[in-house]
């Protein structure tokens with residue numbers, strides 16, 4: 001898109017007057033931000049309309065990505081970049097004495113996700129639009145996103161994230177496209193014109209109102225749609241019956257109850273909380289999404305039997321797997337199809353991505369809850385299960401297998417099984433993860449459906465994570481190899497020869513330092529942290545979870561501190577360790593780990609005897625916008641999950657793309673990063689999947705052995721409970737127990753020694769700074785293959801097309 005500077009200035013001034021009846025001089029920064037965002041949305045409206053018209057006129061196949069989470073972060077910066085007008089806007093605003101960077105900082109993150117899974121959905125939206133693919137998001141418009149994390153006295157405190165408080169300029173409320181969603185009631189089988197029909201009676205009907213956000217492609221005039229649903233009472237204000245009976249509080253209670261469906265995002269990552277409200281949320285956005293897709297489809301004038309030829313629905317993890325049963329319901333009850341026809345269409349429309357094999361994360365719903373809330377859907381699930389188990393029984397004549405594979409078993413509905421049976425494709429998110437699915441966790445299903453399972457390694461949008469987050473490095477890349485990489489990320493490989501160019505390495509080093517200085521200044525003014533920009537920036541930012549092993553990182557720091565206390569002249573390269581992680585509010589050990597990190601940080605940072613050789617900082621409120629700040633200045637990327645536990649990881653990709661060295665276990669996509677950059681450009685440590693699986697199978701791991709045989713571990717673990725950390729001695733007893741009495745489920749003690757060695761290797765490698773830079777540049781050069789553009793092309797070719 002092209003904008004004329006003078007015209008833009010006029011538009012902007014007019015916008016401020018229209019919105020706020022203010023002159024630009026008296027207008028607050030926040031009003032300026034809102035006016036700018038609103039103006040940019042105006043600029044995209046025409047392309048948005050035209051994109052939709054084009055899709056309808058060409059009858060293009062529409063892809064719908066169903067996800068309970070879209071962790072999109074801020075939109076102003078990325079929208080300006082994708083429209084190709086950021087430089088022009090920046091100049092024009094600067095004429096008006098306005099700093100665009102400052103306005104961009106005002107925007108609240110749309111934090112409608114927990115972590116990797118929600119961020120993946122956001123990266124996919126950017127790539128689909130940028131590739132000109134007709135792909136849209138379908139989810140929930142949570143009034144409150146993921147909580148804001150504050151740290152008080154070292155503890156996490158959760159504050160509600162009221163992100164919509166000041167308004168959201170990007171979304172458009174489409175009241176005329178609202179649909180109704182039913183809960184509860186009973187199902188009445190009735191004969192209608194000689195056909196058995198299932199009428200739902202006495203249901204609670206809720207209005208689902210869509211809010212659409214434009215998803216702007218990079219330099220291509222495509223504008224796709226993210227449709228997020230909000231729950232409202234049918235009767236706008238309140239329950240009139242109660243109201244007219246004089247029961248005022250009951251009348252508003254009713255409204256609150258209904259709105260609670262889209263009120264908050266569940267703050268759980270990789271754990272499952274069997275709450276009824278969550279099941280309601282799932283059915284709510286799945287049903288609303290499917291109804292609106294069906295309505296749009298019918299306008300094409302195509303017979304219903306061709307549905308799957310024009311529509312692909314992708315479900316992000318099992319959270320939307322009710323889509324299988326709901327699409328069946330709509331096709332049978334509303335479109336009058338026979339079961340077999342409906343099943344053919346459903347299974348050819350839906351595809352499913354599995355994100356985890358952690359048993360505590362697998363979704364299962366108790367039958368009684370499910371049946372009461374969704375009686376008709378339950379009947380359909382029962383029938384799907386009956387037909388499926390009949391087939392399995394027929395084929396294997398093995399009741400054990402039937403029970404293991406059934407969709408309904410042990411009084412529960414197994415959502416993963418429903419998703420597998422009801423879709424034509426099941427993919428894992430990294431090579432190792434897909435192998436584990438095919439040959440371990442879902443072996444029976446892979447045998448039963450030999451062609452269903454496939455791998456699609458995750459990716460990240462290089463436009464946000466490099467072009468936007470790291471403008472200095474992006475400019476250096478543009479000067480060196482041109483800017484074709486923005487549309488063809490694989491072209492980043494053209495940087496490879498420059499890893500051998502001394503002057504290029506120096507320029508790269510200078511930019512990393514500038515990014516580190518900028519972040520240090522930001523951290524000083526925002527949190528009062530004193531950071532040495534010349535130290536190595538060692539970063540672990542991701543959700544807090546035992547399997548991600550923040551504890552392992554911390555144990556090395558505690559050991560390093562012990563060595564420094566014993567020998568203040570210990571020759572190490574000064575290092576700053578950064579942590580950033582939210583813990584689920586109900587995840588006790590994760591919250592204790594945050595307290596432990598902060599306790600150790602306090603002790604180390606205030607110890608003048610070690611001359612500031614190491615420092616530890618916990619960055620509060622890890623979010624997309626914080627990630628965009630810390631990742632460009634990171635030098636060591638901590639990817640240290642227990643092998644087999646991290647399905648893919650995407651943080652690992654963001655770091656390598658910004659020229660950090662990965663310190664990693666052979667887990668998830670770390671393996672593919674290693675294969676891409678080569679052994680000489682990554683530091684690998686720890687036990688591999690074989691050893692982990694053997695330990696689990698043979699039950700022969702004993703964490704006490706490591707405690708008893710390694711004085712370093714003994715010292716660290718003892719210090720957790722002997723009061724030497726300056727907190728009451730029972731503060732960390734449960735962490736201590738999890739590692740010893742409860743036998744260290746994630747093999748922290750087993751990997752400790754190997755990790756310390758790897759960290760020493762990092763220190764050693766950094767001393768040859770020139771070669772270090774060479775390694776980092778090689779990482780950037782090989783990062784293009786992890787662009788979500790590549791991932792999306794593979795989804796499109798193998799699954800959606």
Ligand SMILES: *Cc1c(COP(=O)(O)O)cnc(C)c1O
Pocket residue numbers: 114115116119541542543622623624627648649650651652654
């Ligand atoms: C990328 C990202 C994640 C995922 O990080 P992992 O290291 O893959 O767990 C989580 N949260 C935010 C805000 C992110 O940007």
